[in-house]
Amino acid sequence: MAYEPISVFDMFKIGVGPSSSHTLGPWRAAQRFLHSLQLQSPLQEVKNVRVLLYGSLAKTGKGHGTDIAIQLGLSGDDPVTFDVHAIDAKMHDIATMNEIILGGLHEINFNPKEDIEFLINESLPFHPNAVTFLCEWKNGNTLAETYYSIGGGFVIKEGEDAAKTAQVQLPFPVDTADELQHWCMKTGMSISEIVIENELAWRSEATTRTGVLNIWQVMKDCIYKGCHTEGYLPGGLNVKRRAHQLNKKLLSGRTYSDADSWMEAIRTGGSQFQYILDWVSCFALAVNEENASFGRVVTAPTNGAAGVIPAVLQYYLVFCNPAQQEDQVLKFLLTASEIGSIFKKGSTISAAMGGCQAEIGVSSAMAAAALTECQGGTQKQVLMAAEIAMEHHLGLTCDPIAGLVQVPCIERNTMGAIKAITASQLALQSTPDFAKVSLDAVVKTMWNTALDMSHKYKETAEGGLAVHIPLSLSEC
CATH class of the missing domain: 3.30.1330.90 (D-3-phosphoglycerate dehydrogenase; domain 3)
Structure with a gap:
């Protein structure tokens, strides 16, 4: 490697x-x-x-x-x-x-x-x-x-x-989850702390912090815009936007003036399971409806999976920990990036190489790990959360109808976000020492699965839903 x-x-x-x-x-x-x-x-x-x-x-x-x-x-x-x-x-x-x-x-x-x-x-x-x-x-x-x-x-x-x-030498070089765990155990640092130390090889901590917070601002703006834009997506499939209507329904008339007061209005709606579940889906839908409309988004780690990480981070900030948001955003995104880089190095984050497991699967693993870190999980629990999330995306194909990043891509972001939260909860309630499957084993399995997967299911629109749904650009 x-x-x-x-x-x-x-x-x-x-x-x-x-x-x-x-x-x-x-x-x-x-x-x-x-x-x-x-x-x-x-x-x-x-x-x-x-x-x-x-x-x-x-x-x-x-x-x-x-x-x-x-x-x-x-x-x-x-x-x-x-x-x-x-x-x-x-x-x-x-x-x-x-x-x-x-x-x-x-x-x-x-x-x-x-x-x-x-x-x-x-x-x-x-x-x-x-x-x-x-x-x-x-x-x-x-x-x-x-x-x-x-x-x-x-x-x-x-x-x-x-x-x-390669222009830099990192103090804590990481290619695998085992190597990441080694550095954490040797130094006593959390995963996000390891990452921030590595980022010093490129720039100052203050510059990294500013840049990461700007990444979150773009994500947050994308969620907000997507939740407040109605109509149909371009491309000919006539897919109707859903985030706008869902946002309106869930708020039940509560008023707000900007993204921050909007988050507060959401928070005051309660903490019932179904209510939170609907909002996680709404956040993810919003981002990927913007993505499908040539909107401004952040690769996380890709555009097709851009809604998972923002949705889970927004969920955490609204429903789990509204205090010290900047520190939590930094911790979340730094942790997520390290997990994503392990998948990129050991497998792929390209759907054309690995199917949708390389996009939604990786983003879900990134989000699960990041959420676990922010919730106080140990380093081993963070890695376990990433493993659980990806384990249950293995083999996920990429079969976009009409070659558009709309169906089934947009809904898959809601599924990836929910799986990430579930994986985090499972890891937080588990003892990783007894786990049978490691993150590195899942990364390797994902790559082997990608090699075995038919090219029809690798972003070609030649298999799966793309050929079994009677829709095409010429018919719409």
Whole structure:
């Protein structure tokens, strides 16, 4: 296993929906290709650019907005800051004029229908999510670069050695759960404390704290917006948003003026099991309805699973511990990121490689561990919670109807959130020393399951619900 230091800000990336693998990753790949062009010659010397999409990117790229993301990346726009409300207008301008402004500096002819090719019958061996950029310079020279979107917004250029690109040495290097437990036992520190020490290799503790709290602010804003937006999701399936109506029903007329007073209004509604269960579902629905609408979301660890961690953290802050929220948010997200990195290193967080177990399963394990840490669980109980959550997602397939991150993806986030809470409760009431299954065993099993899983169930829309539900873009 190559040395790969992963920061909390690698696992949690601010971006645009609906998919980290098919939207954010290709967007970042286009930005990297643009930078590569600029290193070789001024952009003004570019004559034309073409894009080839392979494998899963080709098969479900339209539904995931891969073509849109690539055009925005080539235009020099950034997914963290670009105004999501301006996406439609920009795509209309490029398609109407058949021109794109590379890096916002140089205008070239570009017809999205012809210059972005979806090679649905071709796949590259390294990873199903592959994109090749082809450039022709005015002097006749050419350049071709291939990038792989490997899940969670992570991108690797063909021929790139991840080990050689590692820039830091962490005081507590962790590749497996056993290694994480070793450092915890040796130092007496909690998992979140181990993580914050590792983050010092990149930046100051104050900077990390500010950044993590900003990640939560984006998550919280996404929940709030999703709970206050009604209508139908784009894409042609005519899926009606549910979070808005559920939010309205559960509040029963209680008033509020912003996200914080809204949380207080929720809290005053009581603590009945069904009431809390409905809110957890509402939180998760809200995030993934925003994600499906090209809204601003945070990979957690992916866009398709972006609702699980925010829903569980919001549940904790509203119903479990309203005090010292900033400290708890920090502890929660740092712990979650470490669990996510263990899965990324030992298995995958890409549905195109491992099915939905790699997205909802991993996010549920991350949330379960984080919740357990915040609830005062021991280090072993935290790892046990992650194991329980993933154990009961093993084999979960990815079968998006019409290639959209809507059905069954949105509801699966509610299931992942509820399983995370249940897994945490089980771990808190258990003695990990008697557990029969370790987190590392589950990570290994998940990867073996991914290898055995038919490609039809790996984000291709060629199996499962995607072919058994009589819905298609042409029929809607």
